[in-house]
Amino acid sequence: MKKSVYLIAILYSGIIFSQPPSSVNSDATKYAETITVADLKEDLTILASDALEGRETGKRGQKMAAAYIKTHFEELGLVGPVKGTGSPYYQNVPLKVVKPGEIYLMINGVRLNNIDEVLYSGQGNTNGEVPTEVVFMGEGSEADFEKNEVKGKSILIYNTDRNGRVLASKLAKEQGVQMIFSVRGSSDEEFKVFQTNFGNYFSSGTMKLDKDERKEVGMFYLSPSVAAGMLNTSFDKIEKAIDAAKNGEKNPYKKLKSEKIGYQLDFENKKIVSENVLGFLEGTDLKEEVLVLTSHYDHVGIKNGEIYNGADDDGSGTVAVMDIAEAFVKAKEDGKGPRRSILFMTVTAEEKGLLGSEYYADNPIFPLENTVANLNIDMIGRIDDRELKSENYVSLVGSDKLSTELHAISEKANSTYTNLFLDYTYNDEGHPERIYYRSDHWNFAKNGIPVIFYTTGSHPDYHKPTDTVEKIEFELMTARAKLVFYTAWEIVNRDGRLIVDKK
Numbered sequence: 001m002k003k004s005v006y007l008i009a010i011l012y013s014g015i016i017f018s019q020p021p022s023s024v025n026s027d028a029t030k031y032a033e034t035i036t037v038a039d040l041k042e043d044l045t046i047l048a049s050d051a052l053e054g055r056e057t058g059k060r061g062q063k064m065a066a067a068y069i070k071t072h073f074e075e076l077g078l079v080g081p082v083k084g085t086g087s088p089y090y091q092n093v094p095l096k097v098v099k100p101g102e103i104y105l106m107i108n109g110v111r112l113n114n115i116d117e118v119l120y121s122g123q124g125n126t127n128g129e130v131p132t133e134v135v136f137m138g139e140g141s142e143a144d145f146e147k148n149e150v151k152g153k154s155i156l157i158y159n160t161d162r163n164g165r166v167l168a169s170k171l172a173k174e175q176g177v178q179m180i181f182s183v184r185g186s187s188d189e190e191f192k193v194f195q196t197n198f199g200n201y202f203s204s205g206t207m208k209l210d211k212d213e214r215k216e217v218g219m220f221y222l223s224p225s226v227a228a229g230m231l232n233t234s235f236d237k238i239e240k241a242i243d244a245a246k247n248g249e250k251n252p253y254k255k256l257k258s259e260k261i262g263y264q265l266d267f268e269n270k271k272i273v274s275e276n277v278l279g280f281l282e283g284t285d286l287k288e289e290v291l292v293l294t295s296h297y298d299h300v301g302i303k304n305g306e307i308y309n310g311a312d313d314d315g316s317g318t319v320a321v322m323d324i325a326e327a328f329v330k331a332k333e334d335g336k337g338p339r340r341s342i343l344f345m346t347v348t349a350e351e352k353g354l355l356g357s358e359y360y361a362d363n364p365i366f367p368l369e370n371t372v373a374n375l376n377i378d379m380i381g382r383i384d385d386r387e388l389k390s391e392n393y394v395s396l397v398g399s400d401k402l403s404t405e406l407h408a409i410s411e412k413a414n415s416t417y418t419n420l421f422l423d424y425t426y427n428d429e430g431h432p433e434r435i436y437y438r439s440d441h442w443n444f445a446k447n448g449i450p451v452i453f454y455t456t457g458s459h460p461d462y463h464k465p466t467d468t469v470e471k472i473e474f475e476l477m478t479a480r481a482k483l484v485f486y487t488a489w490e491i492v493n494r495d496g497r498l499i500v501d502k503k
């Protein structure tokens with residue numbers, strides 16, 4: 001460094017030290033300092049220990065983690081806000097594990113079994129075999145649906161475009177179609193690849209919220225030759241008919257009549273209950289308005305005898321919420337707010353498809369109209385494998401999507417206090433990972449509640465048994481947790497409620 005620059009640097013830093021920027025709130029700083037490496041480490045060492053067996057939803061380890069978080073909330077003096085039976089700190093989330101049983105398709109008395117020969121995606125039980133009338137519908141376009149009356153019937157489509165298939169499903173639902181048969185792949189070899197990639201997914205059980213099933217129309221995926229067999233023709237003729245329809249020919253599907261078709265659906269449902277863990281800190285003069293801080297405490301459990309500790313995913317976010325809660329409690333004990341109320345909520349079943357947060361959004365303990373924002377944390381303990389400007393970073397998603405003010409508050413909290421490099425890569429609508437729609441905050445955002453999602457992104461230990469506590473960067477993680485704290489502090493203590501000015 002050149003001498004003159006060096007002098008200026010000293011002068012400049014002198015100014016900074018002698019005159020702190022007026023925007024620094026010394027109360028906020030005081031309580032932020034209670035979020036420490038030592039506290040985060042202590043809690044995470046327990047949550048990510050082998051004793052908690054990977055915290056899989058519905059399993060013993062998840063229940064132990066819930067009890068640990070609940071005890072922490074209780075000891076802090078947070079209120080358990082859930083009424084009814086059981087612990088007021090637990091919101092019971094009713095779930096079911098749905099496993100496919102004997103499912104098959106029948107063409108002219110020839111049976112084609114699920115997984116081996118066809119793939120069924122959907123739910124339902126037919127209680128034995130049911131017959132169905134199948135109408136060939138080409139690509140299943142809007143025009144195809146206009147030309148055919150298919151209420152109560154099944155349809156067979158061949159569309160190579162994903163969006164086209166999604167549209168066909170939507171139209172089928174609107175028209176009251178019984179079942180969709182959809183050709184996958186332009187050859188049987190291509191279908192085989194699809195079968196290999198997804199067979200496991202279709203055959204293993206999936207967890208869902210135990211509520212009325214959304215009445216989606218089920219779908220059998222077929223190979224080209226099975227589809228051709230269904231119409232007693234060749235696949236070549238099917239393709240030609242679709243081309244003819246595209247070229248304006250009037251009735252090219254007329255000759256493609258279906259054989260005698262039947263099928264059986266059979267799913268076994270096992271009901272389980274899991275818990276969202278809630279701790280509530282009542283505000284002062286604006287207590288009707290609530291900020292919700294979330295993270296998911298479940299992880300993927302034990303696979304092939306190996307424990308998936310989930311230290312970063314999402315032990316890191318969970319202990320951050322626990323210690324941010326502690327900071328706000330200490331502030332309140334000293335008469336320093338919060339003016340708005342704060343709900344600290346660690347949710348369950350995120351790894352099963354954001355189910356705990358979905359259940360909360362469907363059954364909120366505090367009205368969603370009064371919920372001013374959601375700050376959600378998932379994986380803030382590592383440095384990911386991207387090349388970023390600084391290791392001292394955090395990636396933010398959603399801050400500018402619904403509220404210009406929220407984004408400004410977040411930026412200012414960082415520039416005033418934490419000085420992290422704020423990365424917005426995942427916030428881009430065009431980003432392939434679409435993270436805005438893929439973590440618990442989405443269940444708030446979809447209800448028009450402004451959110452910020454905090455993450456440091458993926459790394460080679462993501463969803464591996466090696467996501468362990470020794471690999472956590474506690475200094476960095478503490479700084480990231482402090483940014484969430486400062487942002488929350490401003491949201492709950494400012495005069496005005498956050499304005500939602502975007503759609």
Ligand SMILES: [Zn+2]
Pocket residue numbers: 296313314350378379
């Ligand atoms: Zn996660």
